[in-house]
Amino acid sequence: MKRSHQETSVEEVHSMGKKLEDDNNMDEFLSALGYKVRSSDMADVAQKLEQLEVVLSNDDVLGSNALNDTVHYNPSDLSSWAETMLSELNYYPPSLDLDPTRICNLTPFSDDNECSSTTSDNSSKRIRLGPWCDSSESTRPVVMLGVDSQETGVRLVQALVACAEAVHQENLILADALVKRVGPLAASQAGAMGKVATYFAEALARRIYRIRPSSPAVDPSFEEILQMHFYESCPYLKFAHFTANQAILEAVATARGVHVIDLGINQGMQWPALMQALALRPGGSPSFRLTGVGGPSEGDGIQQLGWKLAQLAQAIGVEFEFKGLTVERLTDLEPEMFETRPESETLVVNSVFELHPLLARPGSIEKLLATVKAVKPSVVTVVEQEANHNGVVFLERFNEALHYYSSLFDSLEDGVIIPSQDRVMSEVYLGRQILNVVAAEGTDRIERHETLDQWRKRLGSAGFDPVSLGSDAFKQASLLLALSGGGDGYRVEENDGSLMLAWQTKPLIAASAWKVSDVTAEWRR
């Protein structure tokens, strides 16, 4: 009896500053093995055990008597046991620099993170720091206490799904408890799985505590920087651009004037390659007019972009005209704004990841497609994420997203040649999408991805017919992937005339081309 009092007092000393209810946060998995470790202490204990391992293997301690004389109280409390061992062996760890801001100076993002849970629970803090911690700890092996890392991966997924189920059933108390468990579990999992899990755990936490980040919560130029890094580090965006360009080139093969309307101009990365291809067209280059649509936040940036493209066009001898259109929403676009010249120009409309945000407001997509149809384009190129993240049932959406982003993060992990800053930023870029899919609702939830089949139905009912992408597009895409590293993971797949980019057989991006249905032909049938 007396000993148990002594044990609890030892524990209380160690838990100074922590709430009493933390006693309930003993890790379930370890207690099954007979150890008592607080969930919030997990990484700390692992670190100590690692140091212990180093010390025991380096010094000739086994010969010394120091260990034999050590008295251990309550060895199932691993944290204090490890502490005792280390101090007995006179081992003092070097101070570790786990400063997350060392990775990059991004104050906007940390503002985003400040609206985290109101409870000062250590494990939710870990969720917040999760993405950064993983990057700095990625080179340090984490000691798993005799549990297989694959197994913990499976457990991690199960924990996430269990939490999502609880959220789905609106059992927020259970969900809260579960999400606190997932946090440290995710932080201790190495590799892509851990990173994805950390983002999903944070998203679930936000959903539970009803923290709604208003979109866009962050400076849009920061968003552009993130997208640039994503562009550099993996082939998804390049695949989108190159495939769309190929479809455009085929449609304007004999045109003397080309007018492209880009529904999301961003950094204009798609157009240098198209202009170059036009410049090298047999028989000479057509004139090229680009109308770039952007949001109000991009403002001056669009004009600068136009200047840069104009310079490039001049260097390679392409007659070029640029117009920037700034609208709050794509539904604000009207056909007259484009000032089309049907007698002298072949019109093309291009959309790379610009259609799915419109699904947040009913009627928007129909309005935009009607506007597009009204300008009578020769071809409409559409690239979208190949996933259904717009389901009505939260749990289904969650599972789909978990599967999808796990694949994406996986593909980033494999590319060993990616500079680490590019990769970290790409992960942040994708992480923001995850947060939106899981935590946001209503008009805030803009990452409403739908599959190619779903888009086919929408475009079909809006009066568009599919145009098959030729084998040239397939070959270009295959070569691009060959250059992009990632070994054999990337695959181009043909899907009924459209192309998909897949990672390990899971399609992630779909590119397709469309033309306005010929109504008179329909009547004749």
Add this chain to the structure above:
Amino acid sequence: MKRSASNSVTNGDASNKKMKKTTEEDSEIGFANLDENLLYEVLKHVDARTLATSSCVSKIWHRTAQDERLWELICTRHWANIGCSQHQLRFVVLALGGFKQLHSLYLWPLSSPNQHGRLGKDELKLSLSLLSIRYYEKMNFTKRLP
């Protein structure tokens, strides 16, 4: 064609070395001081790897081997015509950074896995696209983080 070219280079090598030994005082004749025009003519026939290695021999060789026209030959030798005129291609590629850059950055990595180093239409088109993107990115891209 290639084999005889490399043979003639090695033969020239052997005979020039002999000449170097016998006429050391006369620095006019010597393989290292081979006339630039003659060197240029010889290098017109070599493959990419040889051309690249040649630029490491000496200053004169370096200058000659860097010549855009030689690299244009390398880039366009094996490909089926992509449709445009030679003049058109030259104009665009030189504006975007040159044939040597086109080859070393994109064509070479694309052809390495392939034994014969065949550079087809598709490889050339992709490389041109990537070259244009690179040119664009380098145009005072202030938003990119250093």
